[in-house]
Amino acid sequence: MTVSRRAGLTAIAVAALAAGVLTQLGARHTSATFDEIILVSGGVRGITEGRWGMVTDQPPLMMYAYGLAAVTADPVRPREDREWTFDDRWDYARALLFRLGNEPTELLARARFVGTVLVVVLVAVAGAFAWWIAGPFAGAVAASFTALLPDVLAHGGVAYNDLPLALAYLLAVWALDSAVRVPTPWRGALAGLAVTAAFGIKMSALALVPVAGLLIVGGAWPHRRDTEWLRSLAISLAVGALVFYVAFVVLYRGDPTLTLFRFNFWRTVLHASGGHEAPAYLLGETSASGWWYYYPVAFFFKTSAAFQVLVGAAATGLVAAWVNGGRSVEKLLRWRGRSALLGVLVFAAFMMRSDLNAGFRYALPTLPLLAVLAAVGAVRVWRNSGRLVRAGLAGLLALQAFSVLSVYPHFLAYTSVWAGGRDSAYRVLADSNIDWGQGLLALEEFVEDEGVPSVRLSYFGSAVPDAYGIEYVALPSFFRLDYERTPGAEVSPRFTVISATNLQGLYLQGRDPFASYRAREPYRVLGHSLFVFDEEGS
Template structure:
């Protein structure tokens, strides 16, 4: 009873951190284009507007349900005929449409935006339930509690669970699909087979990279059969639909039923249409071929580095999670009796990580977000099989230290979870030296900048903003400086270097996307020699440059 109460307490605290972050942070880069998209898809059943073929639709649906409770003007969703045949049009983001929804005078656009963000708290609760049950199966109630603690104070999960985006939805459904398949292998039944199929379909409907689950679950199944106990193999044989093919044949049939059922669920998410999914596949393949501007430790590339994601994982994951995850893996490897369960903790996240390490599209750690639940579950294995009762000595003290360090570090940085960097690189203030974009600065602190200005009586400043939301949403007055993407006013005449009070996003400061303004990436090099007078959420730097 005590463990369950503690589990509830930890989850509620994590949900509150998520909701507070969702309210305090301004819309990030992708959110402006995704805002309300799912409502349009559900309302019309048509994939004929910008961003509709950028990703599968599950996240769009989830984050758009509150839109139906508001008097939304649908006119921004009407486009000239012919666009639906242009893949470039369907994969693009209409930022004017999103800003029109935010600035509509008929309702409080900021409040609607918060409700759309907050809808992810339901999925956060589902992910918490999955990790608690899985942790309990591995190491009892204490194992479930440890998994919840690591989840609820994970800065990367909190950051993306508070946004209108696909990344956290993918994290949750990826873990759900793996757990449902694991649950099916432990105690096969038709109902668990259906649950595994639905869970796989939801994951496939959240992001195209969920396709790695198909080989991932297959490899995990083979691993399970190799290392399963005789009792576990006998339970699989108990399904006995085709007794003559043996346990391997029956398991293969079980896997195929899960995959077919998952495909049916995915088809249903598209309203039983195939073409939108194929267009989305083509869209993503085009992105891979085109490459992507990336920044890593002072270097720039469009083709990426094989070590980008390992470095990002190393410096943006809390140190205690790395310690506990490595310790837990070592404990599992020492005990062969635990190896049957190891396959589903290893193969799906390993294949996902391998996909992006080899892919050359270095966008951000958010692409590896589904790895974290499996890392938490590996960490659970540091506990002895009998639970923490009678567990003494350095192991207990190390576990307690890691838990306090993990929770304390996240609370200290709240609500700036997106900008989190661990102590190995000096924390969030040093993050811009290593990574930018969605790893640090995704436009989330414009609201914080306006609050800073109001507190200090600052009426106007010079602004170079990396983001897509219109500063008019917050009544922010500014003189435009070259930005990505903030459009220039018609009378803009930016002369650089300049003086006065300057607010600049970290991504623009390092210049990763600023080549369009000339001088390649050195447009703001002159500003880097000054020390900022303030940092807003670690992502917007404020400089006060004196007149010469």
């Protein structure tokens, strides 16, 4: 099957726009999530006050972007008659979004629109990358695969750095390959800018260091006796390094010593090796140090079974093509898909080495590259197969679409069939895999539909429930709720609402206050993340 240039471009554009629409619609049903309020508020404060010292644990690029978008709402800001330090960042963020009369949904919607745009760009770039590797048909398929990744739709709808890093990582991997494959100064400069963007978003971009090293060695090997080519490579790399440094100095507001960047670097190393303060959770077990297999297992729960089969079929097709082609190492080194493969393997190795097992979102940069490789392999299988296999491949893509769309609009809580049902998935995964504080809008709707004035609430999140109109009696929560009982709450509400992460007793200082509820049948499960129990019917 051949696909024309116009058809390929149309398919990529449709997939990108569809992903953007789904992301935007899903975000409208998502209340403030745990970490995003920090980047948004830090950006707002920095842009309006010129003070950037409050949020120093993240690189600044997305803080700039989200802050610029959020200030268009002209929010009322916390007073500057006190010093807001790093330790005060949560207080500042909660005041800005929930305590000063600003509309949190509107403020976050403006910041989240940046993420929606990046989703559109990511899908388009994934399609373009696969097109460059294997033609327009592969490009169209890669765009479709990427647009149907639940974590792309989920994390594009929150104003944080996981989705932006996935885009920047893909661009950097491709740009580095280009700078090595055909070394020129301008390609080196583009690679330098792409790597700067990745490091400016999240320090997980450290995986680009071994990727770059392996690409340089692998790319130089066939040209090892070509002194002119090696000279061009050296110039390309030197220009890239210079652009990287200059761009970084600009990114960090003119600091030539990159003090804050070095702080971010060592903090990331310590965070990745030490994990979160609370134990990691997987398959009903907890661990203070995590598991090397956490991310491979989470992959099966956080991507559709259809996509997993497609990846397996595509990998089989690519390996068969290499074996049938004589197993040429030099041909493999020259293959245009080499950087995508390296990008997946190196980042996956970083994740498996990390003790930070708090959510599959940390591995998000591997997924678009995996979609690219899956598309390239699937197209090869398609072209070498009969109608039955082709029908199977098309059916798998349709099943992927059905699986992902069936969870709309709660993409953050997506789990595959292997989890045993989405309302039971908290038994195999927790934290940002399922429950990132995103369910307050669903709870607000539930309270209205049931006609109850209040609930007993244990909430895992950084948002302020009463800012969403929820009256409650407080139960143990990660952040202690502002009121023991809000002014409009009953003494003994009928319904008890517990976030999935709290239901498992995580992040509660070693306590497990809701163990008895795990044996009970919930009255409702809101957005697959908030468990509602009827105390009158218990």
